Amino acid sequence: MSTPRTARALARETLTQEILDAARARLRSDGPAGLSLRAVARDVGMVSSAVYRYFPSRDALLTRLLIDSYGELGEAVERAETEVAREDTGGRWLAACRALRTWCMDRPGDFALLYGTPIPGYAAPQDTVEPATRVIQVLARIVGDAYADGARAVPAPRGGAGTDATVAGARDFVVEHGLARSGLATESVVRTLMAWSQLFGTVSFELFGHLAGSVTDPARWYDEVAIRLAADLGIQLRV
Amino acid sequence: MSTPRTARALARETLTQEILDAARARLRSDGPAGLSLRAVARDVGMVSSAVYRYFPSRDALLTRLLIDSYGELGEAVERAETEVAREDTGGRWLAACRALRTWCMDRPGDFALLYGTPIPGYAAPQDTVEPATRVIQVLARIVGDAYADGARAVPAPRGGAGTDATVAGARDFVVEHGLARSGLATESVVRTLMAWSQLFGTVSFELFGHLAGSVTDPARWYDEVAIRLAADLGIQLRV
DNA sequence: CTCGAAATGAGAGCGGCGCTCTCGCAGTGC
DNA sequence: GCACTGCGAGAGCGCCGCTCTCATTTCGAG
Numbered sequence: 240m241s242t243p244r245t246a247r248a249l250a251r252e253t254l255t256q257e258i259l260d261a262a263r264a265r266l267r268s269d270g271p272a273g274l275s276l277r278a279v280a281r282d283v284g285m286v287s288s289a290v291y292r293y294f295p296s297r298d299a300l301l302t303r304l305l306i307d308s309y310g311e312l313g314e315a316v317e318r319a320e321t322e323v324a325r326e327d328t329g330g331r332w333l334a335a336c337r338a339l340r341t342w343c344m345d346r347p348g349d350f351a352l353l354y355g356t357p358i359p360g361y362a363a364p365q366d367t368v369e370p371a372t373r374v375i376q377v378l379a380r381i382v383g384d385a386y387a388d389g390a391r392a393v394p395a396p397r398g399g400a401g402t403d404a405t406v407a408g409a410r411d412f413v414v415e416h417g418l419a420r421s422g423l424a425t426e427s428v429v430r431t432l433m434a435w436s437q438l439f440g441t442v443s444f445e446l447f448g449h450l451a452g453s454v455t456d457p458a459r460w461y462d463e464v465a466i467r468l469a470a471d472l473g474i475q476l477r478v
Numbered sequence: 479m480s481t482p483r484t485a486r487a488l489a490r491e492t493l494t495q496e497i498l499d500a501a502r503a504r505l506r507s508d509g510p511a512g513l514s515l516r517a518v519a520r521d522v523g524m525v526s527s528a529v530y531r532y533f534p535s536r537d538a539l540l541t542r543l544l545i546d547s548y549g550e551l552g553e554a555v556e557r558a559e560t561e562v563a564r565e566d567t568g569g570r571w572l573a574a575c576r577a578l579r580t581w582c583m584d585r586p587g588d589f590a591l592l593y594g595t596p597i598p599g600y601a602a603p604q605d606t607v608e609p610a611t612r613v614i615q616v617l618a619r620i621v622g623d624a625y626a627d628g629a630r631a632v633p634a635p636r637g638g639a640g641t642d643a644t645v646a647g648a649r650d651f652v653v654e655h656g657l658a659r660s661g662l663a664t665e666s667v668v669r670t671l672m673a674w675s676q677l678f679g680t681v682s683f684e685l686f687g688h689l690a691g692s693v694t695d696p697a698r699w700y701d702e703v704a705i706r707l708a709a710d711l712g713i714q715l716r717v
Numbered sequence: 718c719t720c721g722a723a724a725t726g727a728g729a730g731c732g733g734c735g736c737t738c739t740c741g742c743a744g745t746g747c
Numbered sequence: 748g749c750a751c752t753g754c755g756a757g758a759g760c761g762c763c764g765c766t767c768t769c770a771t772t773t774c775g776a777g
Contacts, residue, residue, distance in 0.1 A: 246744070247744055278734095287734090292753075356686070357686055398705050404695070405694055405698050406692065406694075408694055409693065433703060440675035440676055443678070452607075452647050454671070455646060460644050460645070463644070470635035470637075476637045484773080485773075515764065525728070526763090527728080528727070531724075
């Protein structure tokens, strides 16, 4: 990470990055399952065994890509959201949602890596957990800000079994990460989490072709989803 | 399919089924990406090249599994739904939703095949489209019946861009398949489609570990999702 | 019943995969 | 200057999907 002192350390850093870049290109073009360490090696002009000097296994390479992609997605969503005036929570919500979709559509390979079928025999190590939560953190912060401004989620319908205990972990998460300035009703936590999985489901369906034939304009459809979710959360959208 | 006349035809049918069974077992244990034709061949006591007499490629085998799995899932959801009294649309909705989750949790490999990352270089052929729609058909039929009984979806929030054109394909689908006895408001179509992707997103998050740490009781959480979706659709749940 | 055609299964082989091991070379620190 | 370590190349292991050849079996038309 810091400035390398020796020629060897410099070469190592450069080559590691080259491998990562080539791997990312392969990920984009072939998807996670098609990402072969040998092909990456060829791309950087190495023999396959040499790559093992830089990454102990294909899974390690995948993990690194995973973390980086989570970071990129999180940053993209965060950037889109912060470009909107802070008090316009509705605008922030919509911007964040749209940035999420745009990023995923532009990088289906990355999306598959992050949210698709886990690679068989591959368990995401612990250091991927924190980066993985960045998107939901952005969403939760917007909801938290809106809540502080008086936005209230639509109350749960009768018949629910009670969700307080179920989402205790999510509550803790919100508190620990300081995502809500002044508390946050359980109902808002619940609806935020549901909104997140709804957004994911919509993107996934579009990307994997499950909406083909039903929805003609996926961007508009997605917008409609985001707008309704905002309404459920009590977030005002400026018309 | 019909009664085979010759010993050879009988053997062919039997062996085809044996291969499919072995492949399904492999799919269940290793997931779609881990499904190897050679392993399947070993399981049925064949050499790998012999399997190619029955399936022209691994993809063809996968396609067959895909169609069968769609059918099984559709049937499971349908069966659960028809076991509830016809006029109890709320009970039918909840039963269908629960059957969906249960089936997916019991068969993560199948779920990954149906709704996970598409296998690189594999395009699902046309004959998979119809079986793929069975679940949404069941959901739409319940919503259609509820609509006929007077259930009305929660109106769209202000700010929507208008969804009529976007979901025209879905409307046609509902009409063609006779899923609604007496018309169906666009709003109900929209909310049904959104409910479907919400259910999928929730299942996917649970199965792929994206809810870990936030939700302690996934079954209860999923129920809560289903209940809220019913409320959005105006479907009454008997408490 | 016979005989050519078709179906079937085994085996070898091709290129590609992840990964390991060895070997020679070059940069490094003492 | 020298021992040590990092590095790239190459060979090789067992796996994969898939193709081709060849011997055997089964079938159906004459």
